[in-house]
Amino acid sequence: QVQLVESGGGVVQPGRSLRLSCAASGFIFSSYGMHWVRQAPGKGLEWLAAISSDGSDQHYADSVKGRFSIYRDNSRNTLYLHMFILRPEDTAVYYCARGSSGGSGLRAYIDSWGQGTLVTVSS
Amino acid sequence: DIQMTQSPSTLSASVGDRVTITCRASQNINSWLAWYQQKPGKAPKVLIYKASSLETGVPSRFSGSGSETEFTLTISSLQPDDFATYYCQQYNSLYTFGQGTKLEI
DSSP: OOEEEEEOOEEEOTTOOEEEEEEEESSOGGGSOEEEEEEOTTSOEEEEEEEOTTSOOEEEOTTTBTTEEEEEETTTTEEEEEEOSOOGGGOEEEEEEEESSOTTSOSOOEEEEOOOEEEEEOO | OOOEEEEOSEEEOOTTOOEEEEEEESSOOTTOEEEEEEOTTSOOEEEEETTTEEOTTOOTTEEEEEETTEEEEEESSOOGGGOSEEEEEEOSSSOEEOOOEEEEO
16 A cells, blocks of 8 residues: 655754655555645645656745755655755644656645654754 | 635534535636545545545545535535544645634534
């Protein structure tokens, strides 16, 4: 079955960077677009970024464009999110998620989610 | 950017009730809409995609309808396991979630 396991979360100081990883298994990773979604404590879901199955197309929410970078290594079945210049408002659980199809990563709903990794931005 | 507005924000209901949650898009998204269920401390789970298609394994008491800017999620007969928070999401132009509807006893 589809398994997505995030790692890399923790406590980080404002202004610092952090890289999250998502190890995928149970499906052909290189055939699917992938996403990152976050949820601040007690708040709703916020889509952050998507990447096409081959990694050539990336799309970002305005709130993180220029600060976050999504990329993937299909040889390692791993998705990444590199977050720069972190702010206290970036504190959230970060979910890795699979799109329902491949191609550009767009026009596909999210059909599988990881369990999430908590990032806390605090001095 | 496309904004998604759900109503109500909170819904109180009882086991066996029929409930409806509404989601409105700020512009036409055709039928590119999904519904998710999330329980506390857990990842969301997709229920409905393409506005009205039931995801495999989801009970048939869940149904979705609508197109363009107005959509609904209906649970025909609430079960104890259904008390959770529900989100709509458009995927016509990038992605946007609604703010969520908490369904409580």
